[in-house]
Amino acid sequence: MIQKFDRGDRRILTFPAVHPCDAVSPATLLESLITLSHNICSYQHKFFATQRRNARETIRQIGILLIFFEEIRDHKLNLSKAAVLCFSELHLAFQKILFLLEDCTREGSRLCILMKCNYVATQFHVLIRTIATPLDVLPLGSIDVPCEIRELVELVAKQARKAKLEIDPDDDSAMKRVILILNQFENKFEPEPGFIKRVLDYLEIKNWSECHREIRFLNEEINLECLDGSERGLPLLSSLVGFMSYCRGVLFEASARGAFDQTVGVCDHKLLNSLNPEDFRCPISLELMTDPVTVSTGQTYDRASIRKWFKAGNLLCPKTGEKLPNTELVPNSTLRKLIHQFCADNGVSLSKSRNTNRDITRTIVAGSPAAGGAIELLSDFLANRLYYGTREHKNKGAHEIRLLAKSNIFNRSCLVNAGTIPPLLNLLDSSDPTSQVNAISALLKLSKHDSGKKAIVENGGLKPILTVLKSGLNLEARQISAATIFYLSSVHEYRKLIGATPGAIPALVELIKEGTSCGKKNAVVAIFTLLLHNPNHQKVLETETIPLLVDILGGPNTDELLTDSLAVLSTLAVMIEGSVAILQTPALPVLICLLNSSATPVGKEYCASILLSLCNHCGDEVVATLAKDTSLMRLLYSLVADGTSHASKKARWLIKILQKFQETSSSELTPSAAVPQEWFLHAR
Numbered sequence: 001m002i003q004k005f006d007r008g009d010r011r012i013l014t015f016p017a018v019h020p021c022d023a024v025s026p027a028t029l030l031e032s033l034i035t036l037s038h039n040i041c042s043y044q045h046k047f048f049a050t051q052r053r054n055a056r057e058t059i060r061q062i063g064i065l066l067i068f069f070e071e072i073r074d075h076k077l078n079l080s081k082a083a084v085l086c087f088s089e090l091h092l093a094f095q096k097i098l099f100l101l102e103d104c105t106r107e108g109s110r111l112c113i114l115m116k117c118n119y120v121a122t123q124f125h126v127l128i129r130t131i132a133t134p135l136d137v138l139p140l141g142s143i144d145v146p147c148e149i150r151e152l153v154e155l156v157a158k159q160a161r162k163a164k165l166e167i168d169p170d171d172d173s174a175m176k177r178v179i180l181i182l183n184q185f186e187n188k189f190e191p192e193p194g195f196i197k198r199v200l201d202y203l204e205i206k207n208w209s210e211c212h213r214e215i216r217f218l219n220e221e222i223n224l225e226c227l228d229g230s231e232r233g234l235p236l237l238s239s240l241v242g243f244m245s246y247c248r249g250v251l252f253e254a255s256a257r258g259a260f261d262q263t264v265g266v267c268d269h270k271l272l273n274s275l276n277p278e279d280f281r282c283p284i285s286l287e288l289m290t291d292p293v294t295v296s297t298g299q300t301y302d303r304a305s306i307r308k309w310f311k312a313g314n315l316l317c318p319k320t321g322e323k324l325p326n327t328e329l330v331p332n333s334t335l336r337k338l339i340h341q342f343c344a345d346n347g348v349s350l351s352k353s354r355n356t357n358r359d360i361t362r363t364i365v366a367g368s369p370a371a372g373g374a375i376e377l378l379s380d381f382l383a384n385r386l387y388y389g390t391r392e393h394k395n396k397g398a399h400e401i402r403l404l405a406k407s408n409i410f411n412r413s414c415l416v417n418a419g420t421i422p423p424l425l426n427l428l429d430s431s432d433p434t435s436q437v438n439a440i441s442a443l444l445k446l447s448k449h450d451s452g453k454k455a456i457v458e459n460g461g462l463k464p465i466l467t468v469l470k471s472g473l474n475l476e477a478r479q480i481s482a483a484t485i486f487y488l489s490s491v492h493e494y495r496k497l498i499g500a501t502p503g504a505i506p507a508l509v510e511l512i513k514e515g516t517s518c519g520k521k522n523a524v525v526a527i528f529t530l531l532l533h534n535p536n537h538q539k540v541l542e543t544e545t546i547p548l549l550v551d552i553l554g555g556p557n558t559d560e561l562l563t564d565s566l567a568v569l570s571t572l573a574v575m576i577e578g579s580v581a582i583l584q585t586p587a588l589p590v591l592i593c594l595l596n597s598s599a600t601p602v603g604k605e606y607c608a609s610i611l612l613s614l615c616n617h618c619g620d621e622v623v624a625t626l627a628k629d630t631s632l633m634r635l636l637y638s639l640v641a642d643g644t645s646h647a648s649k650k651a652r653w654l655i656k657i658l659q660k661f662q663e664t665s666s667s668e669l670t671p672s673a674a675v676p677q678e679w680f681l682h683a684r
Contacts, residue, residue, distance in 0.1 A: 010099070011221075011224055011228075012103050012106065012109060012112065012221065013100075013103055013116065013119070013120070013123070014099075015095070015096040015099045015100065016099075017092050017095035017096050017099070018092075018095070019088065019091075019092050020032070020088045020091050020092070024088075026079045026083075026084050026087075027073075029084060029087055029088065029091065030069060030072060030073055030079070030087065031073065032091060033069050033087060033090060033091055033094065034066065034069045034070060034073060036091065036094040036095065036098060037062050037063075037065060037066035037069060037094065038066065039098055040058075040059060040062045040094065040097055040098050040101060041059055041062060041063050041066060043055065043059055043101045043105065044056070044059045044063075046105045047105065047204070048104055048105060049104075049110040049113070049114070049202075049203045049204055050104065050110070050113050050114050050117055050120070050168065050171045050174075050203075051104050051113070051117065051120055051121065051124065051168065051171065052168065053166055053168055054120075054121055054124040054125075054166055054168070055101060055104060055124075057128075057166075058097060058101070058124060058127070058128060059101075061128070061131070061156050061159065061160065062094070062097065064152050064153070064155075064156050065090075065153065065156060067149060067152065068145065068149055068152070068153050071145050071146070071149055072143065072145065075144075075145075077143055077144055077145070079143065080139055080142050082137070082138075082139050082142075083138060083139055083142065083143060085134075086134035086135070086137060086138040086139075087134075089130075089133065089134040090131065090134050090135075093127055093130040093131050093134075096127055096130075097127050100120070100123055100124065100127065103120075104120065106217070107213055107217065108213040108214050108215075108216055108217025108218070109214075109217055110203040110204075110205065110214060111178070111203060111205075111214050111218070111240055111243075111244060112214075112217065112218060112221065112237075112240065114171060114174055114175055114178065114203060115175055115178060115236065115240065117167065117168070117171040117172065117175055118167060118172075121165060121166060121167045121168070121171075122165060124166075125163060125164070125165045125166070128160050128163045129160060129161070129163060131156075131160045132157055132160035132161040132163070135153065135156065135157035135160065136157055136161065138153075138157075140153060140154070170202070174198075174199055174202045174203070177195065177198060177199050178199055178240075178243070180195075181195065181196060181199070181243060182239050182243060182370040183370070184373075185239075185242060185243065185246070185369075185370040185371075185373035185374040185377070186368075186369040186370040186373050187373065188373045188376065188377070189373075190377055193250070193251060196247060196251065197251065200247060200251070205247075207252055208248060208252040211244055211247050211248040211251075211252055212248055212403075214240075214244045215241055215244045215245055215248065218237055218240050218241045218244065219241060221233075221237055222234060222237050222238065222241070222367070225237065226362070234367055234368075235367060235368040236368070237367070238366065238367020238368045238370075238371040239367070239368045239370035239371050239374075241367070241371060242366075242367075242368070242370060242371030242372070242373070242374030242375055242378075243370070243374055245374065245375065245378060245404060246374045246375075246377060246378045248400070249378050249381065249382060249397075249400045249404075250378065250381050280335075280338070280339045281516075281517070281518065282301050282302035282305045283299070283301060283318060283319045283517070283558075284301055284302070284305040284306065284308075284309060284318055284558065285302060285304075285305045285558070287302065287305075288339060289301070289302040289335070289336070289339055290302060290304075290336075290339075291303040291304070291331070291336065292331075292332040292335045292336050292339065293306065293329035293330060293331055293332060294329070294330045294331075294332050295317060295324055295327075295328075295329065295330075296324055296325055296326055296328065297317040297319075297320050297322050297324065299317055299318075299319045299320060300332050300335060301318070303329060306318075306329065307329075310327050315327070318556055319556060320556075321556055363407070363408040363409045363410050363411070364409045364410060365410055366410050372410065375404070375410065375411055375414050376414050376418075378400075378404070379404075379411075379414040379415045379417070379418035379420065380418050382397045382400055382401055382415070382418070382420060383415075383418040383419045383420045383423070385397040386398070386420055386423035386424065386427070387423050391430075391432070391435070394423070394427055394435065395427075395430075395432065395434060395435040395438055397420075398424060398427055398435065398438035398439045398441075398442045399438045399442075401415055401420055401424070401442040401445070401446070402438055402441045402442040402445060405442065405445035405446055405448075406445055409449065412445065412446055412448065412449040412452060413449060413451060415446060416446055416449060416451045416452045416455055417451070420442070420446070421443070421446060421452065421455040421456055421459055421461070422455075422459050424439050424442050424443050424446075425439075425443070425456070425459055425460070425461045425464050425465075427439035428440060428443075428464040428465070428467070428468055429464065431473075432473075433473040433474045433477070436468065436472065436473050436474075436477050437473075437474065437476050437477045437480065440465070440468055440472070440477050440480045440481055440484065441480050443456060443461070443465065443484055444480050444483050444484045444487070447484050447487040447488055448487055453487065453488055453490075453491055453494065456488065457488065457494055457497070462488070462494075462497060462498060462501060463501075465481050465484055465485065465488075466481070466485075466498075466501060466503070466504050466507065468481040469481035469482060469485065469504075469507045469508070469511070470503060470507040470510075475514070475515065475516070475519065478511055478515070478519070479511065479515055479516065479518060479519035479522050479523075480522075482508060482511050482515075482519065482522035482523045482526050483522040483526070485498060485504070485508070485526045486522060486525050486526040486529055489526060489529040489530050489532075490529060492532075492533065495529060495530050495532060495533045495536070496533050496535075498530060499530050499533055499535065499536035499539060505527065505530065505536070505539050505540055505543060506543055508523040508526050508527050509523070509527075509543040509544055509545050509548065511523040512524060512545070512548045512549070512552075513544075513548060517557065517558060517561060520552065520557075520561060521560065521561050521564055524549070524552075524561065524564045524565055524568055525564050527540060527545065527568055528564065528567050528568045528571065531568065531571045531572070537571075537572065537575055537577075537578065538577070540568075540572065541572065541575075541577055541578060541581055545568070545572075546569065546572065546578075546581045546582055546585060547585050549565040549568055549569055550569075550582070550585040550586065550587045550590060552565045553565055553566070553569075553587070553590045553591070553594060554586075554590050559600050559603065562594070562600075562603055563600050563602055563603040563606065566594070566603050566606035566607060566610070567606055569582060569587070569606070569610050570606040570609045570610050570613070573609070573610045573613035573614060573617075574613055576617045578613075579613050579614050579616075579617035579618055580617070580618065582610065582614065583614060583618050583621075583622065587610075588611075588614075588622070588625055588626070589629075591607045591610055591611055592607075592626075592629055592631070592632055592635070594607050595607050595608070595632075595635045595636075595639070596631065596635055601643060601644055601647065602644065604639060604643055604647055605643060605644050605646050605647035605650065608636070608639060608643070608647050608650040608651050608654060609646075609650050611626065611650075611654055612650050612653055612654055612657075615654065615657050620661065623657060623658065623661045624661070626654075626658060627658055627661055627662060632658070633655065633658065636651040636654055636655050636658075637651075637655070639651035640652055640655070
């Protein structure tokens with residue numbers, strides 16, 4: 001009867017309680033009330049950073065009522081209709097109280113609850129008074145409970161009725177300190193660290209990880225606020241993110257990875273360090289797995305992705321291609337724990353909000369003046385650390401930049417303007433793999449900003465980035481370098497420079513050979529962007545790019561990687577040399593197979609484009625081979641009807657070429673060699 005709500009489904013300080021239906025039996029209602037009461041009372045052992053007095057008093061009163069409810073249940077006492085009605089109202093109030101207690105103890109919500117302490121205190125007051133109403137009209141005389149229990153219930157009713165709004169003076173004082181700090185940020189004045197520490201100590205935010213959890217929670221609230229179309233709370237939330245980001249970067253001296261969970265065993269940390277982060281991605285979706293499950297072949301996928309795979313009628317293991325004897329999914333709890341640990345370390349959110357198409361263009365400007373001031377001060381602090389700090393300080397600074405620049409355009413601009421790029425480029429020469437990964441990751445995020453691209457190239461950044469691409473200390477650093485090359489090559493002049501740099505394109509090709517799915521994709525899209533400069537075509541053709549991409553097309557790869565590979569092949573096939581090189585691989589049957597399989601609409605367009613280029617550049621040899629495939633014409637007509645506009649156009653051209661070839665060769669056919677009628681359907 002108790003409604004179950006995932007925290008990710010409910011905004012903080014919203015109370016979607018459900019009134020018990022009229023037809024519910026008294027016994028069921030009573031049992032549900034007892035369960036709710038136990039759940040509420042369990043919060044007496046949890047930490048409340050704020051609202052301590054209100055929470056304590058509320059839990060105490062519910063605990064007394066719990067004794068009353070259990071007495072009725074244990075002695076199977078009868079309840080009148082009036083009593084049942086009163087219990088229904090109590091049930092509704094108890095649900096809301098449980099939500100409120102949950103919010104006050106929710107991970108990462110301490111600062112948010114503090115800044116809303118007046119509202120939260122009002123909610124406690126309202127809910128306690130809500131309890132008083134049904135208790136006042138409850139026919140206690142008709143319920144045969146011991147006198148002392150009846151007196152306790154009457155006492156609770158009296159206290160609830162006379163309850164006053166209690167705002168903890170310590171909460172109020174801490175909130176005012178935060179407001180003062182935000183005002184200082186707004187005026188570009190650096191707050192006194194000791195003054196900030198008083199707030200953090202009050203909330204018991206003691207280390208980097210706890211501070212990071214606050215930021216993560218506040219960012220999720222911002223995302224939800226935007227999804228709801230309400231921007232009223234954005235300035236305050238943005239200011240709090242700026243405040244906590246400043247605290248995380250300036251006040252806490254944790255390692256660059258953060259000490260997020262001291263309760264995790266040593267074995268888990270050793271195992272985490274021995275794994276490649278790409279192992280945490282689902283082979284189907286390439287997203288971090290939120291609910292990893294293992295199939296009968298021993299391969300692990302995200303539950304949502306593999307279910308979708310099965311629903312589409314696929315009974316083969318996506319990774320191995322083996323036929324699955326059953327579709328049973330076994331939860332991989334160990335891997336799930338490691339993924340959550342990795343995400344906490346690296347500032348990655350696994351909440352539902354991460355899957356929303358968040359428009360970060362709204363972050364071009366700061367969310368509030370206070371947020372802007374905090375980030376500018378923090379950027380200057382991090383730049384100073386990168387220049388003059390110890391090796392550990394530089395590593396931590398790079399990691400902070402990596403987090404700050406992840407999805408905020410204003411942050412990127414501040415960090416670039418503060419001069420963080422030159423020392424980050426110097427950090428690429430580090431002999432420490434973690435420092436190198438943090439530095440190249442930070443540069444990747446900053447390269448997404450126009451001023452970041454310019455600063456990287458003008459400070460001689462191409463050479464060290466390409467060095468990491470060729471011989472980075474680990475595969476992760478090389479893969480991130482490829483992604484950085486992709487963003488840099490979006491500028492015409494820079495793609496010319498990259499293409500002219502000896503070894504740049506071969507290094508990307510090596511990554512296609514050796515990288516994970518993510519690394520292969522980074523390398524492929526970087527090559528595609530470089531091909532927008534025509535002189536780079538020949539340099540790509542001189543490598544093993546085409547055979548490697550054809551191998552990708554024939555393997556169990558994601559649609560995204562397949563489409564990117566087809567895009568590169570389509571671009572190369574425009575030139576005669578490219579078409580000839582493609583023809584020297586087993587590409588033709590693979591392309592036809594992709595037209596008939598799960599290739600995306602854009603992927604099918606690229607398939608048609610490649611086939612058309614091959615027909616135009618390589619003549620009757622290709623056309624004759626295609627003509628022998630009886631399924632091709634059906635696939636092309638399907639593309640004409642259902643494909644994209646470009647795909648439809650290319651399919652019509654292919655149909656005309658094949659029809660012309662068939663008409664030319666039909667005179668040589670014997671009467672028994674009839675030509676399929678579909679060859680002569682008119683394609684407009």
